[in-house]
Amino acid sequence: MKRLAPLVSALLALAPLAANAAPMVAEKQPINLHAIAMFFVFVVATLMITWWAARQTKSTSDFYTAGGGISGFQNGLAIAGDYMSAATLLGLSSLVFAKGYDGFVYTVAFFVGWPVITFLMAERLRNLGKYTFADIVSYRLDQTRIRTFAAFGSLTVVCCYLVVQMVGAGQLIKLLFGLDYSTAVMVVGVLMLVYVIFGGMIATTWVQIIKAVLLLAGGTTLAGLALAEFGFSLETLAARAVESHAIGWNIMGPGSMLADPINAASLSLGLVFGIAGLPHILMRFFTVPNAKEARKSVFYATGFIGFFFLVVMVLGYAAIVIVGRDPQFFVDGDLSGALVGGGNMVAMHLAKAVGGNLFLGFLSAVAFATILAVVAGLALAGASAISHDLYATVLRKGQASEREEMRVTRFATIGLGIVAIGLGILFEKQNVAFLVGLTFGIAASTNFPVLIMAMYWKGLTTRGALLGGFAGLISALTLVILSPAVWVAVLGNAEAVYPYDHPALFSMPLAFIVIVLVSKLDNSARAARERDAFDDQFVRAQTGLGAATASSH
């Protein structure tokens, strides 16, 4: 069981901090005025953007996809913003702080999904989709059933991820700002509602861009300040880190965390392909005017994410020396004991050590802004699944007017906001680690297989997509329930039935096998029509002919 703890925290590093925060609930800190003042500036600026965006948002296309008018570079920043949550900074740096090189190995796993999205998905998403990824999956399949299923998959992923973010936000803000947990959750929930309801995708994109710039600037400055302490020499940094760390030279090479290859394989499979099934990430590809900009945006995003990950590695190693030897950051000043504020606060302590309270305040405000931007993106993706997929297409068969669809979107957003705040408060003291496994498990085993097969395999039929998707969904869900995160941590059993943290190694291949078998055995007339329709879809995927074009503002 002990062996699994770092894996769980690695997993959570991607999503929010809920992981480590939840088992040991963060203690409330004194009110941090620097942080609150800087966060206030961010909120005022983003609300002004929302006000401006609200005046630009006239149609459903503006609302869901900013009218397709975002440039590749802007969208690249926004995608990077969607992917780099507060915990990328905090979780990954803490992992390197604790484990050294193993943290680096996990960071690479968080990255390699992006090139694959560039090569196989970016342009097809843009050429075939309009507002949601269900557009692509249902392009030649049964509109009603497939769209309902895809919307359901989106909503499950969005809700799990929202709850994880909310719990992480509450704990982090309590710690950094000295606000009450429930106040923090409400502030996040209400601001998220304002951005999405009034400003739609235009506001959400700009909030995301600003936050990405702040996060990149904050992380890079911190790394610069930290490296200055070592004369900007990686060699000096490595030497001092080795002599400072309890496990010494072992921090420079692979360690015990990867002792179980099956667990590592399942985790990396879930991460690599889970990204390609996250609805709020997929939705970003519809905000650019054409496939050319879609490709550019994922190139920029990949660059920003890769750069930031390398910066975070420097932070982790620098913190081993700077934070790890400074008694003020340890409970009771005991260097071998626990860190003040829990294991995820390494980057924050480093900020205080090298930049003082003002810089700590800045970085805290950036972390808060980061969470806000991510939940806004999630809420928008969830609302579009409800209004565009379920309401406008399935329920009203495409007969709903834009006004009706927009109204439903806004109600859906309010509904999601209430769910997020309510569950966020309800789960305050729960261990929500399993929700992260569930989010990536379902994304990799349900959304991703159905989506990639719809794009690439002529033989896919409605029946195959539905049954394969359900097989992935149910197996991912079952394996997560039987995994240590639920079976042991939540249900209190002694030993997990499924000993690994992540379901993808088993549930993802199962989904693909069922999709292929059922589609092959499907001899219905509908299946034949669906296979025939692939040829036209293929022309559009390759040339962009007939794809939704940008509206001009």
Added chain:
Amino acid sequence: MSQTETSHAQRYARIRNHPKFQELARSRARLAWTLTALVLGGYYLFMLVVAFFPQWLHTPLETGSQLTVGIPAAAAVIVLSWLLTGWYVRVANTRFDALSADLLEELQ
């Protein structure tokens, strides 16, 4: 109604049978799948070394150095796969898009 449908179907069929379209689809698929195989292959090779030959990554870069081979190796997986995305985007945004624009113009 049915007239437009027929002409739509004919137009798509004409595109599909055009040699330029076939060249476009073939070369795009070749490049995209090759690069995917390179990135995933490189990554899983790295993971295999991590799991089964960890001491390779734990070798000092030079004698007396505390930096190990593993540090640049992990960074290289990130940087090289990013450079490959750059390569794909460049080829797609110039050669493939030009081919596709040519094709659509020819069949106008």
